[in-house]
Amino acid sequence: MIPIPCLCIAGTHSGCGKTTVANGIMAALTSRGLNVQPFKVGPDFIDPSHHTRICGRPSRNLDPFMMGEEGVIQTFEQATIGADIAVIEGVMGIYDGIDGTDFASTAHVARLLNSPVILVVDVKGMSRSTNALIKGYVDYDTSIEIAGVILNRVGSIRHQQMIKCSLSTHSFGWIPKREDIAIESRHLGLMMAHETGLIAGLGQVIEDYCDLDSIVACANRASHMTAQKMNSLPDLRRRVGATIGVALDAAFCFYYQDNLDRLRTLGAELLFFSPLHDPVPDVDALYIGGGYPELHLPSLETSKCTRELKSVVDTGMPVYAECGGLMYLTREIATDRTYKLCGILLADVEMTDKIQALGYVKGESIGNISFLPPSQCITGHEFHYSCMHPDRDAQFAFRLTRGKGIDSGKDGLSSVNALGTYTHAYFTDSFARIFVDAACRFSKN
Numbered sequence: 001m002i003p004i005p006c007l008c009i010a011g012t013h014s015g016c017g018k019t020t021v022a023n024g025i026m027a028a029l030t031s032r033g034l035n036v037q038p039f040k041v042g043p044d045f046i047d048p049s050h051h052t053r054i055c056g057r058p059s060r061n062l063d064p065f066m067m068g069e070e071g072v073i074q075t076f077e078q079a080t081i082g083a084d085i086a087v088i089e090g091v092m093g094i095y096d097g098i099d100g101t102d103f104a105s106t107a108h109v110a111r112l113l114n115s116p117v118i119l120v121v122d123v124k125g126m127s128r129s130t131n132a133l134i135k136g137y138v139d140y141d142t143s144i145e146i147a148g149v150i151l152n153r154v155g156s157i158r159h160q161q162m163i164k165c166s167l168s169t170h171s172f173g174w175i176p177k178r179e180d181i182a183i184e185s186r187h188l189g190l191m192m193a194h195e196t197g198l199i200a201g202l203g204q205v206i207e208d209y210c211d212l213d214s215i216v217a218c219a220n221r222a223s224h225m226t227a228q229k230m231n232s233l234p235d236l237r238r239r240v241g242a243t244i245g246v247a248l249d250a251a252f253c254f255y256y257q258d259n260l261d262r263l264r265t266l267g268a269e270l271l272f273f274s275p276l277h278d279p280v281p282d283v284d285a286l287y288i289g290g291g292y293p294e295l296h297l298p299s300l301e302t303s304k305c306t307r308e309l310k311s312v313v314d315t316g317m318p319v320y321a322e323c324g325g326l327m328y329l330t331r332e333i334a335t336d337r338t339y340k341l342c343g344i345l346l347a348d349v350e351m352t353d354k355i356q357a358l359g360y361v362k363g364e365s366i367g368n369i370s371f372l373p374p375s376q377c378i379t380g381h382e383f384h385y386s387c388m389h390p391d392r393d394a395q396f397a398f399r400l401t402r403g404k405g406i407d408s409g410k411d412g413l414s415s416v417n418a419l420g421t422y423t424h425a426y427f428t429d430s431f432a433r434i435f436v437d438a439a440c441r442f443s444k445n
Contacts, residue, residue: 006086006222007215008041008115010094010106010146012137016122017152017175019047020202022089024175026054027203028212029085037083039076041109042091043360043381043424045254045290051089054203058257062088064112065104065360066379066426067258072112075258076224085219088115095140098360107144114223116147118172118215124153127162134169147218150210153177172218173210242268242439245283249274251300252324254290254424262432263287268439275305275328285318285439288325290424294351294386297339300328309342316445318371318438319344319418323384326413326420330388345413345420347390347406357382361403361411361423369397369414371438372431380425388422397421417442 009025011018029036038051038059043066051059060079062072080086090106094117097105110117119137123130130151138146148170154160160174206212244263246255252275260270273281275288276299293300300306309329313319321329329342333349361382367374378398388406390413397412397419398405405411405422412421417438425431 003223004080004083004086005216005219006088006113006115006224007219008088008090008106008110008113008117009120010090010110010117011092011120012122012133013093016120018090018120019050021118021120021150021152021175021206022047022087023050023054024202024206025210025212025215026051026087028206029087029216030055031203031207032212034084035082037080037086039079039086039088040091041088041106042104043426044091045256045424047089048257049253057083060257061426062109062113063104063426064108065098066381069112072109076113085216086115086222087219088113090117094119094137102141104360107141110144116145116218116221118218119146119149120152121149122153123151123159123163124155124177127159128166130163131166131168134167138169145221147221148172150175172215173206175205175209178205242285242436242443243271243283244268244285244287244436244439245271245273245281247275247286247288247325248272249276250291251276251293251296252289252291252328254322254324256424256426259425259427259432262427262429263436266429266433266436268436273305276300276303279304280308280312283317283439284443285435286312286320287435288319288321288328290323290325293324293328294333294335297333297335300341301339306342310344313344313416313418316417317442318435320435321418321420322424323382323422326388326422327386329413329415329418329420333386344415344418345390346394346415347388347413349386349388351386354385356384356387357404357422359383359403361400361405361425363398363400363403363405363409363411363423365397365412366399367397369412369417369419371417372397372419372434376431376434377428378421378423378425378431379428380423382422382424384422398423 009022036055038055039062040048048059094106097103150172151174154174327349329344330347330349331343332338335351361380363378365372365376396410400409
């Protein structure tokens with residue numbers, strides 16, 4: 001066990017530029033030949049898609065609410081096997097956690113992993129006042145190490161010098177104000193990695209304006225101990241043999257990497273397919289994640305998968321769907337017009353121009369679906385602009401103690417062995433095993 005170099009890129013607030021800086025540092029380190037393991041604090045799916053594309057290694061979420069503190073440490077240790085350096089992108093402002101607390105904040109994760117922090121500061125509209133702001137962040141919680149700052153949206157060399165002349169915290173560099181390096185946003189966040197060509201230039205921005213050698217030296221001060229050999233962990237996979245089809249295309253692309261790995265560890269082979277372009281694959285279960293089905297409704301309405309899926313569900317195949325996947329399993333989605341979809345779950349969906357739910361979710365199953373027994377815990381996150389109108393006699397699968405779900409703290413609609421939820425769940429070992437075992441039972445029928 002040896003310490004792995006590690007760095008946490010935090011921000012003063014959302015929108016300060018930490019995603020641009022984190023992606024740039026990952027790209028610059030990768031260009032220098034380092035094997036970079038990326039991470040994202042919190043439940044986000046989109047930033048990790050950029051990390052994965054840059055680094056060539058799956059980015060992992062680190063979220064104490066969904067995973068627990070031990071889960072954060074375990075994921076970090078397992079994911080960094082074979083890596084040269086770990087780079088963690090923070091979430092929101094560095095101290096922003098659940099319900100105004102520190103819990104699940106960037107600072108919380110940095111503290112768990114003993115990671116030094118580089119604070120990204122948006123200096124637009126400030127000069128000397130920047131230093132008062134930085135001093136407040138550095139002094140607010142001395143249990144974490146803010147090793148220095150990167151100044152973002154600097155207007156000119158003169159602007160940079162006006163800040164630096166009284167700066168008492170180490171500066172790793174500055175990023176000029178440039179609109180061409182901002183990643184475009186839409187209703188669920190930034191554009192996905194495959195939809196933008198900006199990534200290639202971000203590493204050069206870091207090389208040009210920041211001291212990358214100093215950034216690496218900072219990462220080398222990290223003290224978290226982790227295994228560094230690929231053969232240091234035993235193979236814990238069960239030899240079960242079920243095959244789970246995982247929907248993966250432009251419409252369905254939100255997955256926690258740990259969920260996929262947990263299914264594999266418990267004996268499932270994963271077969272990726274596109275509901276936009278492919279028929280239902282020959283598998284023992286289906287996992288349909290979230291994403292942007294609302295942007296692809298004409299294609300989904302006429303796809304072969306949409307036409308076939310209800311008859312497959314009627315055979316008893318286990319199907320688990322989240323958010324966008326839940327919407328796909330319903331009868332119809334109304335936007336500019338009404339689009340007919342799978343017709344599996346007895347509900348209709350309406351797209352709106354306002355956020356309908358955003359935040360963490362916690363609850364337990366109440367036993368209204370055959371493959372999922374009662375009292376199974378669920379933790380996750382919800383974020384959607386749609387609202388769902390289930391039939392009056394709808395039976396819900398989860399009772400939530402936190403979160404909105406489909407209707408006032410009730411989540412999960414089911415039909416035969418298909419289950420759809422608004423919650424993007426972080427799989428427990430128990431849930432993953434139940435789902436894999438259900439696929440095994442179906443394969444033997």
